Amino acid sequence: MAAKDGYILERQAGHLLRRAHQRHSAIFQENIGDVQLTPLQFAALVKLRDLNEVSQNHLGRLTAMDAATMQGVIKRLASRGLIERRPDPNDRRRLILSLSDEGQALINALVSNGGGITAQTLAPLSAAEQKTFLDLLTKLAQLNGEAE
Amino acid sequence: MAAKDGYILERQAGHLLRRAHQRHSAIFQENIGDVQLTPLQFAALVKLRDLNEVSQNHLGRLTAMDAATMQGVIKRLASRGLIERRPDPNDRRRLILSLSDEGQALINALVSNGGGITAQTLAPLSAAEQKTFLDLLTKLAQLNGEAE
DNA sequence: CAAAAATTGTTTGTGTACGAATAATCCAGG
DNA sequence: CCTGGATTATTCGTACACAAACAATTTTTG
Numbered sequence A, B: 001m002a003a004k005d006g007y008i009l010e011r012q013a014g015h016l017l018r019r020a021h022q023r024h025s026a027i028f029q030e031n032i033g034d035v036q037l038t039p040l041q042f043a044a045l046v047k048l049r050d051l052n053e054v055s056q057n058h059l060g061r062l063t064a065m066d067a068a069t070m071q072g073v074i075k076r077l078a079s080r081g082l083i084e085r086r087p088d089p090n091d092r093r094r095l096i097l098s099l100s101d102e103g104q105a106l107i108n109a110l111v112s113n114g115g116g117i118t119a120q121t122l123a124p125l126s127a128a129e130q131k132t133f134l135d136l137l138t139k140l141a142q143l144n145g146e147a148e
Numbered sequence C: 001c002a003a004a005a006a007t008t009g010t011t012t013g014t015g016t017a018c019g020a021a022t023a024a025t026c027c028a029g030g
Numbered sequence D: 001c002c003t004g005g006a007t008t009a010t011t012c013g014t015a016c017a018c019a020a021a022c023a024a025t026t027t028t029t030g
Helices: A013-032 A039-051 A056-062 A067-079 A101-121 A127-141 B013-032 B039-051 B056-062 B067-079 B101-121 B127-141
Strands: A083-088 A091-099 B083-088 B091-099
Touching: A013 A039, A013 A101, A013 B013, A013 B039, A013 B101, A013 B127, A039 A056, A039 A067, A039 A083, A039 A091, A039 A101, A039 B013, A056 A067, A056 A091, A067 A083, A091 A101, A101 B013, A127 B013, A127 B127, B013 B039, B013 B101, B039 B056, B039 B067, B039 B083, B039 B091, B039 B101, B056 B067, B056 B091, B067 B083, B091 B101
Parallel strands: none
Antiparallel strands: A083 A091, B083 B091
């Protein structure tokens, strides 16, 4: 914990963010149950549920995933039959993504409990602290100028 | 941004933590300069600087890295000559890690600017907000009972 | 003390992350 | 209209992240 100069690893934002994210991931896994689904896969399904149809890159932007990362996430979801891919007739570069019936049913079932994961992640804080924390964290999560 | 039920991805702790961590990583890369060093490699060097000598697993615990992850991080640092590995004469399972002269010099030079990365990460917040945020984040980063 | 339990480091396999390069396609300015 | 620039999706390479299984040890316990 001590350090030669004033530099203490345990006080650095990056280290703490990483640890908090680790803890959240563990909570996510516990709560998601027997369904084998990662946080990113979950996020992609949620956004797809909100929008019905989006191109792969666009979905990546909305879920903060790199195009290369998105590719892998989508490939795995598609191979499990949770989402469907079809070419965009208006733009042949694009791939239009949508939920399959199975994917729709799965994400609907999971979302009802989704808030519980955030609640459990923030459980060490009081209600007031939770609100403060989420507000501040939201500011720090903004990359640059974000819109939609 | 909208959702069918009340579930909004952008308000979930996990999603925000992930985004904030992404933003921090980008800031880290910009500030670390031409030295090719990742946040985890940096953390390992910092801790090694504080303690002089530690076993690999112990260092992993102090930096919140999985044993398998630590293995890779250490291997890369050792192959670059930044750290040294030697067997523990008292426990033949253990590998004792320490900084090489080069590693020592490198981390000393980087630590002087290390605080700047956290400052830049937290820059969107006021001074008071920064303190609040770090305090709350510290609580959320605690896995269970932690000591040492 | 000897068998059982725990630790240390390694390897394997899957899944993010993301820079960089590429092919196919779209689009805008001249 | 047509050519240079942007966009979309894919692939490659490197680096986490972590569960699971292992061999070599150490430690604990009956």
